Amino acid sequence: MSEQKRRPLPHDFHPPVPSFPVVSDDVTSGARLKEDQVLAGGNVSPHLRWEGAPEGTKSFAVTCYDPDAPTGSGFWHWVVFDIPADVTELPAGAGSGGMKGLPEGAVHVRNDYGTRDFGGAAPPAGDGPHRYVFTVYAVDREKLGPDEDASPAVVGFHLRFHALGRAQLIGEYEVPAAG
Secondary structure, three states, X not given: OOXXXXXXXXHHHOOOOOEOOEEOOOOOOOOEOOHHHEOOXXXXXXXXXXXXXXXXXXXXXXXXXXXXXXXXXXXXXEEEXXXXXXXXXXXXXXXXXXXXXXXXXXXXXXXXOOOOOOOOEOOOOOXXXXXXXXXXXXXOOOOOOOOOOOOHHHHHHHHHHHEEEEEEEEEEEOOOOOO
């Protein structure tokens, strides 16, 4: 995907907030996603660990978004929020399948596949590299407000007003054109 076709990130439209570090055993910023994070591969949510959230953080939210999807509105792969403030790490697979490792009280909303879990990368063949933006939001309240029936857009609306900070990793994935 050429640089001029790259679409903005969802938080480019939000007020600026401090950043804090996030690392992963599975995603390296700027590098190709592992097959485990691909829908037709392992379809496993990646390990994420963060630190240094701003003072006043009462919970976290984690999202994965593809701004380069050919939809006009991007594609939400993962949206989970109300992660308690004392949780600073999610193991690989926390958002997949049985949700083992996802803290009690965390809320998953439907991704754009229509499921309440992590849905891996699946760009169309020949569409060029897509960015997969994993964002951890530090939130100023224990309960963000929406419930599990909210859309990712509604969760994003609430995050716009309640994010104290953001951490992000951006991996890429591409499916070559057939033939």
